[in-house]
Amino acid sequence: MKDDARRRVAELRTLIAHHDxxxxxxxxxxxxxxxxxxxxxxxxxxxxxxxxxxxxxxxxQRVGAGPATSFSVVxxxxxxxxxxxxxxxDDVRDFDRRxxxxxxxxxxxxxxxxxxxxGLAIALIYRDGSFAQAATRGxxxxxxxxxxxxxxxRGVPQRxxxxxxxxxxxxxxxxxPLAGFRRLNEExxxxxxxxxxxxxxxxxxxxxxxxxxxxxxxxxxxxxxGLGDVAPAAPPRRQSELLGWLRALGFATSPLAATVSGPEAxxxxxxxxxxxxxxxxxxxxxxVYKVNDRQAQxxxxxxxxxxxxxxxxxxPAEEAFTLLRDVEFQVGRTGVLTPVARLEPVFVGGAxxxxxxxxxxxxxxxxxxxxxxTVVVRRAGDVxxxxxxxxxxxxxxxARRIELPAACPxxxxxxxxxxxxxVARCTGGFRCKAQRREALKHFAGRRALDIDGLGDRIxxxxxxxxxxxxxxxxxxxxxxxxANLDRMGAKSAQNLVAAIAGSRATTLPRxxxxxxxxxxxxxxxxxxxxxxxxxxxxxxxxxxxxxxVPDVGPVVAAHVVxxxxxxxxxxxxxxxxxxxxxxxxxxxxxxxxxxxxxxxxVLTGTLAALTREKATEALVALGAKVAGSVSKKTSFVxxxxxxxxxxDKARALGVPAIDEQALVAxxxxxxxxxx
DNA sequence: GATCCTCGAGTTCT
DNA sequence: CTCGAGGATC
Numbered sequence: 001m002k003d004d005a006r007r008r009v010a011e012l013r014t015l016i017a018h019h020d021x022x023x024x025x026x027x028x029x030x031x032x033x034x035x036x037x038x039x040x041x042x043x044x045x046x047x048x049x050x051x052x053x054x055x056x057x058x059x060x061q062r063v064g065a066g067p068a069t070s071f072s073v074v075x076x077x078x079x080x081x082x083x084x085x086x087x088x089x090d091d092v093r094d095f096d097r098r099x100x101x102x103x104x105x106x107x108x109x110x111x112x113x114x115x116x117x118x119g120l121a122i123a124l125i126y127r128d129g130s131f132a133q134a135a136t137r138g139x140x141x142x143x144x145x146x147x148x149x150x151x152x153x154r155g156v157p158q159r160x161x162x163x164x165x166x167x168x169x170x171x172x173x174x175x176x177p178l179a180g181f182r183r184l185n186e187e188x189x190x191x192x193x194x195x196x197x198x199x200x201x202x203x204x205x206x207x208x209x210x211x212x213x214x215x216x217x218x219x220x221x222x223x224x225x226g227l228g229d230v231a232p233a234a235p236p237r238r239q240s241e242l243l244g245w246l247r248a249l250g251f252a253t254s255p256l257a258a259t260v261s262g263p264e265a266x267x268x269x270x271x272x273x274x275x276x277x278x279x280x281x282x283x284x285x286x287x288v289y290k291v292n293d294r295q296a297q298x299x300x301x302x303x304x305x306x307x308x309x310x311x312x313x314x315x316p317a318e319e320a321f322t323l324l325r326d327v328e329f330q331v332g333r334t335g336v337l338t339p340v341a342r343l344e345p346v347f348v349g350g351a352x353x354x355x356x357x358x359x360x361x362x363x364x365x366x367x368x369x370x371x372x373x374t375v376v377v378r379r380a381g382d383v384x385x386x387x388x389x390x391x392x393x394x395x396x397x398x399a400r401r402i403e404l405p406a407a408c409p410x411x412x413x414x415x416x417x418x419x420x421x422x423v424a425r426c427t428g429g430f431r432c433k434a435q436r437r438e439a440l441k442h443f444a445g446r447r448a449l450d451i452d453g454l455g456d457r458i459x460x461x462x463x464x465x466x467x468x469x470x471x472x473x474x475x476x477x478x479x480x481x482x483a484n485l486d487r488m489g490a491k492s493a494q495n496l497v498a499a500i501a502g503s504r505a506t507t508l509p510r511x512x513x514x515x516x517x518x519x520x521x522x523x524x525x526x527x528x529x530x531x532x533x534x535x536x537x538x539x540x541x542x543x544x545x546x547x548x549v550p551d552v553g554p555v556v557a558a559h560v561v562x563x564x565x566x567x568x569x570x571x572x573x574x575x576x577x578x579x580x581x582x583x584x585x586x587x588x589x590x591x592x593x594x595x596x597x598x599x600x601x602v603l604t605g606t607l608a609a610l611t612r613e614k615a616t617e618a619l620v621a622l623g624a625k626v627a628g629s630v631s632k633k634t635s636f637v638x639x640x641x642x643x644x645x646x647x648d649k650a651r652a653l654g655v656p657a658i659d660e661q662a663l664v665a666x667x668x669x670x671x672x673x674x675x
Numbered sequence: 676g677a678t679c680c681t682c683g684a685g686t687t688c689t
Numbered sequence: 690c691t692c693g694a695g696g697a698t699c
Contacts, residue, residue: 201689332685340686357686359692384687384690422693423684519695521683551681553696679698686690 005046009053012043044498071144071208074135077169078228080123081140083288083312089267092289095311096263099291102300102308108262110292112239113269114225114254116312118283119175120204122146123228124156129164131156136207149209150174152216157250164249169228172251176203177282180219198350199283221282224251238292259292270313277315286314298604317378319388322346324373327358327402331410333438333516335425339364339402341375341387349379356385360422364402372399410434430470430568437463439516443471447522448514449506452499453492461485471514472575474500504580508535511576511583515569518559527551528560533588535573539564595670596624599635601663618667636673638663 016039047053086092099109121137134150136143150156153174160168176184176199184202185195196202206218224246227235236242243253256276260269266289273287291297291309300309323344329337339358346353356377358364367389369375374394375387404424408415413428426432430439440459444451451474462468467481477500482493512525512535520528531549532538538546538560546557563569601619615638624635637657658666658673666673 197689330685334684336685338685351688353687355687357691359685363692379687379690386691519683523682551696555695677699680696682695683693685692 005050006053009043009046009050012039012046015039016043044495044502047498047502071146071210073138073142074123074133074145075142076123076135076138076140076228079140080121080137080143080171080228081307083310084306084308086311086313087316092266092270092311092313093263095289096266099300099309103296109296110259110261111266111289112243112257112292113260113266113287113289114257115273115280115284116286116288116314117173117175117223117254118200118285119173120200120207122150122172122174122207122222124150124170124172124224125228126160126164126168126170128166129160131158144208146207148212149207149215152212153207153220153222155220155222155252159250161250162248165230165232165234167229167231168249169230170224170246170251171226171228172222172224174203174207174220174222175199175282176206176218176220179281184219201350222252223254225253225288235294237294239290239294239297240292242294260289266313274315284315286312288312318349319376319378320346320348321374321391322353322377324369324371324375324387324390326371327364327369329405329409331408331426331432331434331438333435333442334518335408335428335432335435337404337408337415337424337426341369343375343377343385346377348377348385351379353377353379353385356387358387358402361402361404361417361424362422370395370399370401372396408432408434433463436469440468440471440474442516443514444474444503445514448510449503450510451503453496454499457487458482458485458496470572470575472572472579475504475576475579475581504582506581506583508583508586511535511581512538515563515572517563519556520560524549524552524556529586531588534585539570539573596622596666596672599624599672601636601638603638615663615667622667622670 084095086095096109100106103109123135123137123143124131125133125135131151132147133145134147134156135145138144151158178199181196181199181202189195196205202218203220206215206220209215225243226239227242227246236245240257240259243257247253256273258269260266270287273284277284289311291300297307297309300307324341325344326342327339328342330340331337339361341356341358343354343356358369367387369387369390372395374391376389376391377385378388379385404415404417406415407413408426408428411426411428411432411434413426413432415424415426417424426435428435430436437459440463441456443449444454444459449471454474459468462477462485468474468477477497479490479493479497482488482496483490485493488496508529509522509525512520512528513522527549528538528546532541541561543554543557543561546552546560547554549557552560596619601624603615635655637655639657639659662673
C-alpha cells in the first residue's frame, strides 16, 4: 500500500512536470486545465495521507502551482522597475543635484520629460518584427502573460515597420481615454453590470481578460515610453531619439514628450502639464523625467528597485474631507499597538475609505488629531489611506484627545513605551490572544510557511476556539476540526488539511521567518540560514557569533539569542520537527571562506553569455559584492560590449578591468580573476 | 557623529 | 505605501 503510494507520487510528479513544460515553456498544452488540476489534486491528497513522501521539490510546494490562476507567468528578461517619486519642487531639485553629483559634472543635465499616464504598465516583445508576447508588470520580476488580449488592442502593431531588430522588448502604458471610459460605463450600467470606478481599473480589467473578444471591444490605447531589451543592440543614444526610433517602428508615443535642460525647466514642464491636465483626453497622475543620455543612465545605475536616472513627479493626490469617528488600537504580532482611525466612509482616489492608520502616538501628536475632528484624507500613492491634516476651524467643542491605553485592548496586560521608541507594546507576549493570532497568521503567510487556504478568517476562529495556540498545533489539525468552522465544507476542510501537510516540506529561511523573531525578516532569515546552515548551529550560537552574519549588529543578534534562550521557543522548534516539519540543510556560505569574499565587482556594458542579474547572483553566491559605480574600493570592473564611462573611470583610478570571459572563468573556477 | 541605505513591521481595499 | 530603526560608511 505504502509502496503503491510512493510509486504513484513519483509518477504524478513526472506527469505534472511534463505538462508544466508543455504549458509554460512550449506554450502548447496537451491536456485541459481541469485535467491538470486533477493530477495536482491527486498528488496533494496522496501527500496529505503520507506526509513522509512530501519533498521540497514536489510541484505541490510551488507557489501558485499550475495554470489554476488562468494566466501563465512571464519572467521579465529585464526587470520592470518602479520609479522614485517626488512631490515638491525641492524633490526635483534634490533629484537633479544627486544626478549631477553622481555624474561628476556641474553642467546642466538634459532630461526627457513626458506625462505619466494612469493606466497599466505593459511589456511587449517582438521577434523578427512580429508581435510575440505581452506581459503585465506584476511584481517587477514576473508578470502575467496577457498576449492574447493585448493582441486585440488596435494600438499594438502586429508587425513592425522598417528594419526591425531580431528581438525587441518595449515598455509602455495601456490606458483608457476618458470618453471611452464614460461610454463603456454607460453601456455596462445599461446592461445591469457594475461600472468601473476609474479608467485605470477599467484598463487593467480589460487587459486581464481570458476572452480576447472582450478586450477587443474595449476602447484601449497604448503609448510606448521605453526599451526593455533589444538584440542586436543599436538603439539611439538618447531617450528623446529613442522615442522617434520607436515611432518609426510603428509605436505610438506620447505627443507631449519634450526635452528640457536643468531642474527649473523640469518644473516649468510640470506646471505646464498641470495646467493642461484637465483638458487632456486621458488621465495622468504626474510627469516623468529621465536623464536623456542613455550612457549616463547606465552610469547612474539603480538603487534597490529604482533607477537613479529617473523621477516620477506626481501631481498632488486627490483629497477629501471626512469625520474622524473613533480611534481604535490594534495589536500586531510583536505586540505593537497601532492607532487606527475609524472614518465616516468617503470616496477618494477611486475607492471608499473608512479606515486609516495613524502609525503611532508621535504621529497623532504631530498632527494634533482628535476624535470628532474633520480630517483631510487621501490615498498615499493612490493606495494606502492617510490622514493628511485636521481642519482646525471645524473642531467641535467636545473633541476628544486620543489616549494611549494603559492596558492592552486584547489581553489587559500592561502597555509600555520604551524610552526613545515611537511605538508602544503590549507586554502580554504569547499570553495575549491578539499577538498569538497575528503571529500565527505570520507563520502561515506566503513568505513564511505559505499554507494555502489558511487565511485570516480561519485562523481567527481557530484561535478563538483555542484549538490552535502555537504554530505546531496546525500540524495536528484534522478535517473534522475544520469542517465545523464557519464557511467551511467537508471538501475545503480536506483541501486545507492537504495544504497544511504539504507545508511540512519547507526551507530553513521560511521557518526562521515564520518563528517571528524580532527584527528577523526575509533578508535576515536568509542571511542567518546561509551562515549557520541549520537551526541547531544557530541555537547554539552566542551574540558575538550571530553578529558575524552580514547586516546583523548587536541589536538584532541580541533578539535572536534571546529568542532561542526561551525554553518555550526551543520546545516549539522540537514540536514542529516532531510533527513532520522538515527543511534541507542550507549549504553554509561563511563569508571568510567564500572564494570571492571581500571583492567588489562593477558590471558595465552589455554582457553576452550572462544577463546582468545572473552574473550578480553568481558573484553574490560566491561572497562577492556587486556595486553600481566605480570607486577606489572596486576590485574589478567587468567590461562587456560597448563599455562606457565606468571603464574610463576604472582606468583613471587604476582599478583592474576584466572581460566577460574572465568573469565566467572566475565564477566557474570559484576563484578571483587574475589581475 | 552624521548620513545614506536597507530592512522590518504595520496597514487599506478590491 | 509609510515610518522608524538598525547597520554600514565616510
